[in-house]
Amino acid sequence: MDEQQHERFEDPIDGTIWDVDATFLTSNWTCIWGNGCKGILPTDAEHLNQGCCSHGTRFLDEEESMNTGALAMFLLPSMFQFHAEAHEGGIYADDARTLTRVVDGACIFLNRPGFEGGEGCALHLAAIAAGESPTVWKPSVCWQLPLRAETRPDGTKVLRPWDRSDWDTEHSTIAWCCTEEPEPFVGETTVIHSLAEELTALVGPEVYVQIRDRLGQ
Incomplete structure (x- = not known):
């Protein structure tokens, strides 16, 4: 993926600040389970169709x-x-x-x-x-996958995709990470729309509408 760009959104209900990875949300990533996903084992295991x-x-x-x-x-x-x-x-x-x-x-x-x-x-x-x-x-x-929500010490919420280090701190136990490889970036729409339900569940409807209105394409 390209260098990450972030955008900040404030939840009007409780004032929570969300720092979101706009680069990923506006990408055309899509889950390719059953259609080329290599899984999270140490070697390519597409034939097992286990995904994550x-x-x-x-x-x-x-x-x-x-x-x-x-x-x-x-x-x-x-x-x-x-x-x-x-x-x-x-x-x-x-x-x-x-x-x-x-x-x-x-x-x-x-x-x-x-x-x-x-x-x-x-x-x-x-x-x-x-x-x-x-x-x-x-x-x-x-x-939630491939989305990941975290809370910083200052209370700010971070929304980003999972990366290899989340699965594999030693960078040796998985052969492939779907958010870091080109194969899954073939969706017909952006993550904002394809994962609308998951995003809404994670950040709440008010923040999701802001994300959709500002970044939606």
Whole structure:
């Protein structure tokens, strides 16, 4: 990507200042899961079609962890490939319930290629089937990707794309980072529009409208 340009927006509700990566938001990045995504393993794993689901996902907090566990109970075997495994051993990787289990080399919720109920995240598929937003069903880190929100010591919020260092502090455990490679920048519209739902959930509707009106193309 080109050198990053940032814009600042103020939330009229609570006064929060958002410093956003305008370069990424106005780019034509798009998720290419299932269409060339190489995943987040140490080597190119496009053939596995795991995307960023190769590891268990970490929950934001206990409330999110419990919510995911409750939603998992409503998933039908026809839509959840590892329903039996979840029933027998639960969905959590640890007693503190901070992380989802890895089953057969990826997150327990990831339906693999060829599964009749649909390939991809079982929570995502269930949300769509229920006519609801995946942002309500999926753990926050999952629906936010490739977006990342952080808080600076002064209280300013930062909105930017994930980069390699967020996944991989040693720059050695992932072969490919989708926000830093050219292949995903092939979308038909800008991130502002293609990820409108996710952006609104992250920054709130008031700030999203400001971003759309100032940067939208």
